[in-house]
Amino acid sequence: MDILAGIFVVIHMIGWAIVLGGALTNMREPRIARGVTHGALTALVAGVIVVGLTEMSGGDVNNIKIAVKLVVALVITAMAFWGARNQERVTRGFLGGLAGLTVLNIAVAVLWS
Ligand code: HEM
DSSP: OHHHHHHHHHHHHHHHHHHHHHHHHTSSSOOOOHHHHHHHHHHHHHHHHHHHHHHHTTOOOOHHHHHHHHHHHHHHHHHHHHHHHOGGGOOHHHHHHHHHHHHHHHHHHHHOO
């Protein structure tokens, strides 16, 4: 179970890396690349699976930390889908917000122990 949870943490991190990379690399001509929405959804689902696998194997998750990350992740995912449907309204600031929230959650994930 531990190895499975570990694999999903890897998928989880790759998903957020796609969101962050996609937001930063499209700053010049602001748009939401398709990979950004896919990355966000993949990462979100993988994160929920990691929580499930950890609890099933008797491990402990920090529920407050997960709740904070979940709220921020839902905002990021909603922004990505809104931006994908409203490409003409996507600005550098919007992409900066997306990238900033992702970095915030990386910091929460790593620094909040
Ligand atoms: C933008 C949103 C998110 C980012 C950038 C993010 C990033 C990360 C990173 C970098 C790690 C590895 C850190 C470590 O193991 O020390 C991690 C682990 C993990 N994430 Fe996320 N995450 C996000 C959202 C979520 C959500 C929504 C969930 C669940 C609903 C979740 C559940 C987990 C779990 C269970 C782990 C395993 C380690 C732990 O318990 O902290 N994450 N995340």
